[in-house]
Amino acid sequence: MYAQNVYTVSGTIKDKLTNEPIIGVIVSAPSAQAGTMSDENGFYSISIPFDTITLIVEQLGYKKEVIIINLGQDMSLDFLLADDDEHLKEIVIEGNPHKEAINSTQMSKISLSAKDAKQVPVLFGEPDLLKILQLKPGIQSGGEGTSGLYVRGGGPDQNLFVVDNAIVYNPNHLFGLFSIFNTDAVKSIDLYKGDFPAQYGGRLSSVVDVKLNEGSTTKTSVRGGIGLIASRLTVDGPIKKDKASYIISARRTYFDIFTSQLNRMNKNNSSYDPIPAYYFYDLNGKVNYKFDEKNSFYLTGYFGRDVFNYDQNRLDFTFNWGNSVAVGGWNHIFSDKLKVTTSVIYSDYRYNIKNRFKDFSFKLSSMVRDYTIQSDFTYKHSEKHNIKFGIYTSNHRYIVGRLRAGTDDGKVQLGLGSVFSSQEGAIYASDEFDVGVRWKFNTGLRLSLFKNKANYFGGIEPRVAFRYLINEKMSWKGSFARMYQYIHLISNSGASLPTDIWYPSNSTVRPQRSDQVATGLSIIIGDKFYLTDEVYYKWMKRQIDFKDGAMIYSNPNLDQEFVFGKGWAYGNEIYLEKRKGKTTGWVGYTLSWTWKQFPYINNGEKFFARYDRRHDLSIVIVHRLTERLNISGTWVYGTGNAVSLPNGRFIMQDLEGTNIKVIPVYGKRNGFRMPPYHRMDLGLIYKFKPKKEGTESDLTLSIYNIYNRKNAYFIYFDEIQNEFGVTTKFQAKQVSLFPIIPSLTYNFKF
Template sequence: MKQLYCLLLLGGLRVSTAQAQAPTPPPPAHVTLSGYVRDLATGENLIGVAVVQAGTGRGTATNTYGFYSLTVPTAGLDSVRLVANYVGYERGRWAAPATGSAQHTFRLPAAANELADVEVVGDRRAADDHGPRSTRMGTINVPIAQIKSLPKFMGETDVLKVLQLLPGVQSGGEGSSGLYVRGGSPDQNLILLDGTPVYNAAHLFGFFSVFNADALNNVELIKGGFPARYGGRLSSVLDISMKEGNAQALHGEGAIGLVASRLTLEGPIKKDVASFIVSARRTYIDVVARPFIQSQLKKEEQAGSLGYYFYDLNAKLNWKVSPRDRLYLSAYRGYDNFYANLHDADEGRTNFRRSDSRLGWGNLTGALRWNHVVNDRLFMNTHLTYSQYQFDISEGSERRYLDQGQPATSTSALNYLSSIKDFSFKTDFDYLPSPDHYLRFGGQVIRHAFRPGAVVQNSMTDNLASASASGSRTAGTESAVYVEDDYRLSARLKVNAGLRLSSFYVENKLYPSLEPRLAARYMLTDEWALKGSYARTTQYIHLLTNSGIGLPTDLWVPATATVRPQVAHQFSLGAARTLRYRGEAFEFSFETYYKPMQNLVEYREGASFLNTTDGDWQRQITSGRGWAYGGELFLQKKTGRTTGWVGYTLAWSNRQFAELNRGQIFPYKYDRRHDVSVVVIHHFSPTLTLSGTWVYGTGNATTLASGRYEVGGGVIFNDYGDRNSYRMAAYHRFDLDLSKTKKKRWGEVVNSLSIYNVYSRRNPYYLYFDAALVELNGTVVQPASYKQVSLFPIIPSVSKAFKF
C-alpha cells in the first residue's frame, strides 16, 4: 500500500508540474481602452477632451457624449498609460495592464487656479479636435464660461451675439441676434439644440436669442468644410448641447437683469444613475411698463391692457440604464407674445368700441435619445425628435352703435397662421478601429409639414354672419445616409473624406442629391498646417423674407415640383498655427472661401407674406443664384489671465435674379466688405473680471429712391435705382463689462455692470424719406432728404447672477 501511495503521489506531482509549466497565452498585439470623460463635481460629459497615450502622441478626442476609444499597440509594454487633458481642468491619468481591453471613466476636477495656464501633456503630435492639427476647417468652439464673461445687452447673456463676434459671422443690424454666415441668409444655418432643429432663434423682434446660457454645455459653430454627418443647410451648422444635470448633488443658478430673470435647477434623481435639469427665463417688460401704459390709456379715455413678454423653458432627464446604455429626454419651449386688448373706458356708452389683437411666435422641440456602447470601438446614438415653429396673428373688434334709433352690433375677426413641423428619426455610429481612423456613419428620415399661410376671417353685422378661409398645406419627406472617415495617411497628412446621399420627396417628385465632402490637413512643419476643404450641400426648404424690418413674418416653404432645392458648393483653403510667446499659447488661422449658390428664392417686387394666403405662394417668388467669397483672419488666446480673440473678415456676397434689378447682379443686403472684432477678457483676480468688445462693419446695402415725381392727383411715384446700390453708414460699437464675484456660505454671487455702446455711436437702423418743408410763400425751409433712425445710444445695465 505504501508503494502504491508513493506512485500515486509521484504521478500527481508530475501532473501538477506539467500544468505549472504549460505556456501562458501571448499578450495581445493591441488593446482598446474606452470610456467616458466627465466633470468630477457634476458628472457632466466633457466634449472634445484630448485622451492621449503618454509618451507616444497617439490619441483621440471625446465625442458629443463624452465617449472615447483608443486602440494602441502593446509591444514591449507591461501597461498602457493614458492622460486626459482639457482646458480649465486638472489632468487625468490612468494606467491599465497591457493584457487586454479595458474601460475607464475619467472624472476631471476643475483646475485649482482658474487663471493658471493649462499644461499640454504629450508632444506636438497629440490629438487636437479643433486646433491646427485637426482636419476641420471653419470650426470654432466657444466655452460657455467665456460667453458669460463678455458684455451683456440689457443684462442678458446672449449666445448668438457672441458668435457674431467671430470672423465670417455677421449680424442683421443693430441689436439683432440673427446670423449671416459667409454671405448666406438666416435660413441657411442649421441650428441644433440637442440634435433638434430650431427654426427661429430670436426673441423680442430679433434683439435676444432663445438660448439660455445657464442650461448649455457646449456651443460649436461650423462655417465650412462640413463633415458628411451634417446636411440640409448651405451656410453653417450651430450645434448646441444642453447640460445633462448634476448627478451628484442639487445645485442651482440664475440671474436678475433689467428686462428678464432666469433660474436653473439641476440635481440627481438617483446619484450617479439619473439626473435632471430644468431652466426657465421670462421678461417682465410688460409688468414694468404697465403703470405707464395705464396712465397713457386713461388720458385717452381708454382701458384695457397692452404689453409684450417672452419666455423660455428647458428641461432634460438623463438615465444611466446600464454601463453601456444611457437614455436622454429633453424638451424646449419658447414663445413671444405681444397683445393689445383695448376698449372705451365707459362701457355703458351707446357708441362703444372694443379691439383685441395678438401677435405670437415660438418654438417647441423634443428629443428622445439612446446612447449605446456596442463594443469597445463602436458607439451608437439613436434619437427621435420633434420640432415646431409657429407664427400667428389674431385681430378682433366689436362695435356697438345706434342704427335708425335701434341698437346694433358689428363684429369681425381675422386669424393668420404660419407653421412648420418636423418629425425625425436618426441613428449615428462612431467606430474607432485605430488612432489613425475615426469612422462615422448613419442615416436620418425627416417628415416635414408646412403651412406657409392660412387666413380665417369672420364677421357679423346685424345678425348676418360671413366667413372665409384660405391657405395651403404641404408635406415632404427628407432622408439621408452618410459615411465619413477621419484618416491619418501619414505623420503629416490627414484627411476627412465623406459622402452624403440625401433626397426629398414632395408632390410626387423626388429630388436626389449626392454630396461629396473632403477636408485635408498637411503639416508643412511641426508648427504650420495647410488646410483645404470642399463640400457640396443641398437645402430642401426656403425662407421667404420680407425686405422690411420688424415683425417675424418670414415664411418657411418647401421645395416643390416647380421650386427646386437650394444647392451650394463651398471651397476653402487656409493655414493654421499654434504660436507661443513667453509661455503663452495663441492659435492663429487664415481661411479663404468661395461659395456659389443656386436656386435661391426672393419675393417678386411688391409681394409679401400677405399675398401667400391664396394658397399659391409660388406665384409670389422668383428664383436666382448667388456668390459669396472672402478671407478670414483669426487670432485667439485661450489660457492665462488675459484671453480673447481678434478677427477680421474681407468678404463679398452678390445675388442675381432674372425678375429683380433688371436681371443684373446686385449686392446682397448684408454684403459687408470689412468686418472687425476685438474681444478681450482679463482676470484681475479669481473674483474680478473686466471684458470688452469692439466691432466694426461696413454699412448694410439698401435701396433708395433716386427720384420722386408727382403724376397727378397728388400721387407720388418713386423712381428707384439699382437694387441695394446705397450703403448705410459704417457700424461700430464698444462694449464693456465689469464683474465681481462674492463667495457666500451657500454659493456665490456675481454682480455685473455692463455698458453697451460706450461712446454712444449713432448706428443706422433704417432710413426714411423726409419730405421738403415749404412755407406758403414758396420758401424751402427744409429740403427733402433721407433721415437715419438709430436705436440704441449708450445703455448701462446691471445684473446679479447667483449659484448655490
C-alpha cells in the same frame, strides 16, 4: 517593443463635482503617437500598439491625469476630472486646446461654452451665445442688436439650428434681439461655417449645434440670474445617485408687468396712448438615465413663446409665436470600437395672429412640424481610421398663411390657406484617416432625398477635408462641401421675423444648392496665441426672391410670386486668440464680397446682397484685475449694409394740374451703402466671496454702446416744404435704435 495585437482603451470622462460628461478632452499616448478627443457624451476610444503605455488626459480648467497602464487585452477606463484652481483663475475662451485644433482636419468651426457668454458685455445684460458668435470672423448680425446670423454670404434661412439633435426653425425672441438659448441650460455650442461634417444637411451656409446640460448625478444645485428685463432660474440634481439626473431651466421677461402698470396708472388720461404688452418665456428640461455601462437614455424638452398684445378702443390684437421640441435618445455601446445614438424627435414652430375690431375678427397662422428618427454610429476601426455613418428620416407638415375672418353674426366668413406635407431622408458615411505622419484626411458622402406630393428630389453631397502638418505648431488645411436645402424661408423682410413662412420645394420652387471651398493656415504662436487665416469661395444655385409687389400671405398660388437666381460669396477671415494669462481675448477680421443675380431683378445685372459687408472687425478683451474683479470690452466695426434708395424723383399730375404726386426713381438694386457701423461695449464682473464651498455669486455691470454711437437702423426721406406748402427738397434721415444702455445683473449658484 510592439505587442502582437493593437489594444483599445475606451471609457467616459466626467466632471468630478457634477458627474456630467466633458466634451473635447484630449486623451493621448505620446510614445505611440496616438490621440483622440472625447465626444458630446464624454466617450473616448484610443488604440495602442504597446503592452505598457503612459496615458495623458488633459483639458483646460481641469487637473491633468497621467496614468501608466499595462495592457494584455482591450480595457475600459473611466476618468473623473477635478477642477484646476490655477486654470480657473483664467478666462477660458474656447474649450479645445490649440494643439488639437492644429492636428485636426476640421476647419471653419467655432466652439463656445456658457462661460464665454457671461464674460462679454451684452445688450440689456442678458447673456446670449448667438451674439458672441457674431463677434467671430465670417459671421455677421442681421442688424442693430439682433441675434440673427449671416454666415459667409448666406441668408438667415440658410442656417441649421440643432438642439440635442432637434431642428429649431426660429431661434429668436423679441423680433431677433435675443436668442432662445438660455445660457444656464447650454453645455456647448458649435458653429460650422464650412467643412460640414457628413451627418449635417438641409441648409446651405452654417450648422449651429447646441448641446444642453445634463444635470449632476451627485448633488442638487440651483443657479440663476436677476436682470433689468429678465430673470432665469435653473435647478439640477440626481434622481438616483450616479444613475439618473435632471435639469430644469426657465426664463421670463418683465416687459408686460411694467407696461400694464403704466397703462393702469393712465387709464383715465384721454391723451395717453396705451403701450402694448410684450413678454417672452422659455423652459428647458432634460432627464438622463444610465441603465448600465453600455446603455443610457435621455429625454430633452423645450417650450418657448413670445406674446404681444394690444387691447384698446375695441381693437384687440394678439400675436404669439414660438417653438416646441421633444427628443428621446438612446446611447448604446456595442463594443470599445462601435457605439450608436438613436433619437426620436418632435419639433414644432408656429405663429398666430388674432385681431378683433368692433364686430369683425380675423386669425392668421402658419406652422411647420417635424417627426424625425435618426441613428448616428461611430466606429473606430483603428487608430488611423475613425468612421461615422447614419440614417435620417423626417416627415414635415406645413400650414402656410391660414386666414380665417368674419363678422360675429356669421354673415361674412372667409377662409384661406394651404396645407402641405413632405418627407425628407438621408444616409451618410465619413472616414477620418492618416496617410503617413503629416497628412490626415476626412472624406464623407451624404445622400439626401426629398418628396413633396408627386415631386421627388435628391442630391449627392460630397465632403472632403485635409490637414498637412507643417510642424508641431503649424498646419495647412483645405475643404470642400456641397449642401442641398429643400425647405425655404419665405420672407419679405431683410431679417428673420416671426411671420416668415417655411415652404417646401416643388415643381416650381427647386431645391437650393451650395458648393464651398476653403483653405487656410493654423498656427500656434509661442504658448499663448493661436492664429488662423482662411480664404473661402461659395457658389449658391437656385436662390429665391420675390417679384416686386408680391402677395405673400393667404395666397394659394404662392409659387407664382417667386423669382430665381444665383449668388456667390468669397472672402478672407483672420482670427487671433489669446487664452492664457491675466489678459485674454481675440481679434477677428473679415474681408468679403457677396453677390446676387436674378434675371428679373436689376435688369439681370449682378448686385450686392443686402448683408454684403466689405470689412468686419471685432476686438474682444477680458482682463483679470484682481482675484474677484474682471473687466471686459468689445469693439466692433463694419461696412454699412447695401440698401436700395431713390436717386431721383419726378412729378406727375392730372390734366387740370392738380393731384400732384412725387414719384421716386430707383437705380440699381442695393446701390447705396448705409453709414459704417461701430460700437464699444464695456463689462465689469465682481465675484462675491463664497460663504461656503460650492456656492458662487457675482454682480455683472454691462454698458452697451459706451460712446453713444448713433448707428443707422434704417434710412427714410423727409419731405421739406417752404412757407407756401410747396415741396422744395427731400432730406435723408436715419433712425437709430439703441443709445448708451447700462444694465446690472445678479448671478448666483448654490
